[in-house]
Amino acid sequence: MLDLKFIRDNLDLVKRSIKARGLVLDIDKLIYLDDKRKKIITKIGELNAKRNENSSRMRENPDEVLKISLIETGKILKKQLIDLEEELERVSVDFDLENKRVPNILSPDVPIGSSEEDNFEIKKVGVVPKFDFKPKDHLELGRDLDLLDFDRAREISGSKFYYLKNEAVFLEIALINFSLNKLREKGFDVFITPDVAREFIVDGIGFNPRGNESNIYKIEDTDKYLVGTSEITLGGYYYNKIIDLTLPIRMAGFSHCFRKEAGAYGQLSKGLYRVHQFSKVEMFCFCKAEESGVIHDEFLSIQEQIFTELEIPYRVLNICSFDLGSPAYKKYDIEAWMPGRDGKGSYGEVTSTSNCTDYQSRRLKIRYKDQDGQSKFAHMVNGTAIATTRVIISILENFQDQKGGVRIPKSLVKYTGFDYIPFKN
Missing domain, CATH: 1.20.58 (Methane Monooxygenase Hydroxylase; Chain G, domain 1)
Structure with a gap:
């Protein structure tokens, strides 16, 4: 939340932010x-x-x-x-x-827009593959390579669940290990976080739906939710604490993520792209007010390094005002090229990183002492390192060959133990 004195002193600025986000408040x-x-x-x-x-x-x-x-x-x-x-x-x-x-204010360089079409493309990186055969989407590849089973999962768990099988299991584990090792090398403390959080922590992180429907699951007869991201549990780690921010606190958390994804149907949401459960490695940082902009750019740089090393073509977007969640002051997305998406190939979101300034820390009472001994609210920055399901889509679709198999990116081979998934009759 915003400081009430700040709201009173900057009413026009706050009102412009609300209007630009398409909110009624x-x-x-x-x-x-x-x-x-x-x-x-x-x-x-x-x-x-x-x-x-x-x-x-x-x-x-x-x-x-x-x-x-x-x-x-x-x-x-x-x-x-x-x-x-x-x-x-x-x-x-x-x-x-x-x-x-009341949402966070907007960074001056956030594009003002009314839909995702107004997100600003900063750059494209990598070469989109050209196939001399008709490429398959990840659903066809998952079937032909015996990697995915949606039919049995639908019987057992319902729609938008899935089984990973055979090499896909090792591919997911490889992506997790690859990203966690990279983050540890960069000085992050590494966590496996709980998949459940209390309501006041979820509320403190600011998961406010635009409508009446929450996107995360509440556990019946409790004050707990299944987390939609480990941003919730990492962000709540220092709840009601005064922390030492002599250096920024960088955290990397692995968790399962659970989302309702109500109304998410159609070609662009099929298969692994939008599911009720997936695995993710999240980056999180607590820092001083003057550091959050630099940390935000650092998180984007790490995300770009990951996708460059995975050899996946991508583009970087500066997200427009309408597409921002309430806590975000500024947000970048990376979209990876997915040759089977929408029947003709297109970019699909694979990471985001948000600078939430002190919006979340005010709710969660997370403070630090500045050099004058004054208590201040920490700034909080989050970002996806790897959301496994969408990266698996990108790998299967970008690295398929005419034989019907899939090459594994070189950076993952030491984690998978194999460099190729062959077509299975």
Whole structure:
């Protein structure tokens, strides 16, 4: 969330951010509720002072007639206090709900747009493969190479689940090891995180859906959710802590990710591209305010290194205002070339990295001391290292050959133990 004083001092800036994101939010209502809340708190303080004064007079005055009058006054004051405290609770609930809905402000270089078509392409890297045969999509390859089984998964678990089989299992594990080793070499602390988080942590990270439907699964009769990303559990790691940020804290977390993906159907969402469960390695950093922009660019650079070493053609996008989640000040996406996508080949999202400034740390009460000993909220940056399912799509589709097999990128061979997946009759 944003600092309320900042909101008051920068109302026009905050309103422009809300409008640019395509959100409907009455910021003036938030200010009204805050003013009302403060007035009630002042009244409660005044009534408590009167109650204390009334109690003192009762103790000090032996006159029984006057004491009866003071007792009645005390009852009236108590009733007024109860009413005000109940009103304060109602107003505070409304205030908190409105306050949590306010998104982060936008970086000045975020493109203003109303759809993903307005995302700005920064660059393209790599050569899109040209085949002298009709390339297959990953579903055909998964069937012909005995790597994927959606039919049995549909019977066992429902739609948008899958079995990985044979070489695909080792390919997923190789991608995880490849990315974790790279991040460890770059000074990241490496974690396997819980796949479950409490509601206040999920809320603190700021997973606010645009509509009424959450994209993550709630565990029935608990205050817990299955995580949609280890950003949630890494981001919550220092909840309510004052941390040492002499150096930025870089973390890499492996987790399974669970998403409802409601309404996600059609050609562009088929197969492994949009599923209810997948594995992911996430990058996360806690840093000082003046460092988050540099760390954000560093995360993008690491993502580019990963896809360059995987030999996968990609493009980098600066994400427009409409496509940003509430916590993000700025976000980059990498989209990889997928020859089987949409029947003719196109780019599909494989990573994102977001600078969320202090938006999440205010909710989660994560602070650090600056050089003057002043307490400040940490800045938080996140980014995908590897989301295995979409990278598997890219590898299968880009490195298929005329024999019907698939070459493994050289950077992965030491992790897979094989350099080729042959066609199976």
